[in-house]
Amino acid sequence: MIHHRLLRAAFAGVFLFAIKLAAQSPFQFPTANHALFEPGKELSFFAPTSPDRPWTTGSFGCVRTDGWQMHEGLDILHLHTDKHGEPTDPVLATADGAVMYFNTKAGLSNYGKYIVIRHLVEGVEIYSVYAHLSEIAPGVTPGKIVKAGDVIATMGRTGQPIEKARAHVHYELNVLVNDRFAAWFKKSSPGERNDHGVWNGQNLNGLDPREILLGERDGKFSMLNFLRGQTELCRVLVRATDFPFLKRYPALVLKNPKAEKEGIAGYEISLNYNAVAFALMPRAASEIKGAAKYQLLSVNDAEYRAHPCRKLVVQSGGRWQLTDKGQRELDMLTY
Numbered sequence: 001m002i003h004h005r006l007l008r009a010a011f012a013g014v015f016l017f018a019i020k021l022a023a024q025s026p027f028q029f030p031t032a033n034h035a036l037f038e039p040g041k042e043l044s045f046f047a048p049t050s051p052d053r054p055w056t057t058g059s060f061g062c063v064r065t066d067g068w069q070m071h072e073g074l075d076i077l078h079l080h081t082d083k084h085g086e087p088t089d090p091v092l093a094t095a096d097g098a099v100m101y102f103n104t105k106a107g108l109s110n111y112g113k114y115i116v117i118r119h120l121v122e123g124v125e126i127y128s129v130y131a132h133l134s135e136i137a138p139g140v141t142p143g144k145i146v147k148a149g150d151v152i153a154t155m156g157r158t159g160q161p162i163e164k165a166r167a168h169v170h171y172e173l174n175v176l177v178n179d180r181f182a183a184w185f186k187k188s189s190p191g192e193r194n195d196h197g198v199w200n201g202q203n204l205n206g207l208d209p210r211e212i213l214l215g216e217r218d219g220k221f222s223m224l225n226f227l228r229g230q231t232e233l234c235r236v237l238v239r240a241t242d243f244p245f246l247k248r249y250p251a252l253v254l255k256n257p258k259a260e261k262e263g264i265a266g267y268e269i270s271l272n273y274n275a276v277a278f279a280l281m282p283r284a285a286s287e288i289k290g291a292a293k294y295q296l297l298s299v300n301d302a303e304y305r306a307h308p309c310r311k312l313v314v315q316s317g318g319r320w321q322l323t324d325k326g327q328r329e330l331d332m333l334t335y
Contacts, residue, residue: 026216027121027209028148030094030130030171031155033079036213047075047168058168060208062273062309070274070309072206073129073172078155086134087167091153094128094171095119099144099152101199102136108195111170112159115140115152116199122224123251127204131170132159173212174204175227175276177332179244184335188328203332205276224251228279230272233303234313236322237288237295239266240334245277252280259284268297273307275329294330296322 029036035045046058056063058075078087097119106112111131119126134156146152157167178184181203185194194200207227215221228251241264246253259265265285269277299313299320312326322330 026221027095027119027173027212028092028216029076029213030092030128031076031079031089031169033076033089036210037217045077047077047166051165060206060210062307065309068309072174072201072204072274073131073170074209075166075168075170078167081164081167085164087155087157087164089155089169090151091130091133091155091169093117093146093148093150093152094173095121095126095148097128097146099140099142099146100127101142101196102140103196103199104136105195106158109201110159111201113153113156114159114170116204117146117152122222124224124227125176125248126207126223127172127174127176129170129172129174129201129204131172132156132162132168134158171209172204172206173209174206176248177203177205177245178335179248180335181332184332188331205274207274207276227276228252230270230276230278231303232270232279232300233273233307234299234320234326235268235270235297236326236330237266237268237283237297238330238334239288239291239293241266241282243334245333246280249277252278254279254281256282256284258287262286269330269333271312271329273303273310273312275310275312275326277333294322294327296320 033045035041042055046055048055049057049064060071060074062068063071078089080088082088097117099115100118101116103109103114113133113136114129114131115136117128119128130153133153135154137152140152155167155169179198181200182194182197185200212226215226259282262284264282266283266288268281268283270279271277296313304313310325311323312329313320314323
């Protein structure tokens with residue numbers, strides 16, 4: 001496990017340097033496997049969970065356990081193996097950025113050996129994750145500045161049982177929920193281990209990399225517009241006014257002259273089905289009814305039926321309400 005002083009460095013000196021680094025290149029494939037662009041070649045690109053399962057189980061979304069299990073990335077198949085059948089594909093940085101974290105102890109995570117890289121795109125922080133690696137490239141440590149296409153690792157099968165035939169890199173593009181995560185987790189889950197500090201997978205909420213890669217191909221893709229344009233699952237009012245997400249993602253905070261004039265008493269937050277907060281409207285006290293910490297304002301029924309796997313809300317007795325999981329996500333976001 002990485003030492004805490006290195007984690008602090010990632011959020012101190014490294015962060016201050018990396019904040020100046022904007023990804024000039026679009027997001028690129030993290031391996032030489034580009035079959036995503038070839039119609040009918042899905043089984044050459046995605047690694048399904050088993051030979052008898054569809055390729056969609058290796059894609060992003062509510063794609064597992066009959067639609068009730070979330071998969072937050074793309075499982076991209078290997079192209080090359082050594083004489084023992086082990087994958088040898090280089091894993092590449094998906095865009096310009098700064099290495100924020102790496103885990104070299106495969107047994108400490110279902111991700112096995114993995115790397116987290118921070119990218120700044122149109123003023124938006126996006127964090128890429130590359131998991132199940134066999135080896136991390138020399139020199140890839142927190143603080144390392146990388147360019148799109150740089151070799152950062154070798155594909156592998158670490159972290160969970162993965163057959164040679166479906167060896168892959170698990171690739172994610174995420175927003176970071178809260179840099180107070182370690183303190184929140186210690187408080188909310190006493191006695192449970194957190195071997196990765198801020199870089200625990202629970203603190204990274206994924207966006208669909210497939211949509212982003214396909215969008216980049218068209219040449220008119222905007223990460224900021226993509227993030228702002230997420231489909232709303234639900235809208236929640238939170239009585240919290242000072243949490244890190246507001247400063248980390250200011251481009252997602254909307255304008256409200258009334259709250260600016262009277263003072264902010266809470267935020268109305270739009271969440272997509274994977275709990276990504278993509279629109280945050282400040283609200284004045286005069287605009288808020290009731291004293292509850294969280295108020296579920298609306299639910300997109302069609303979106304819930306299409307993507308129910310995160311179980312953030314539930315309908316009971318004809319009324320929608322936040323689940324314990326939904327409240328936990330809001331606790332983590334606003335801590």
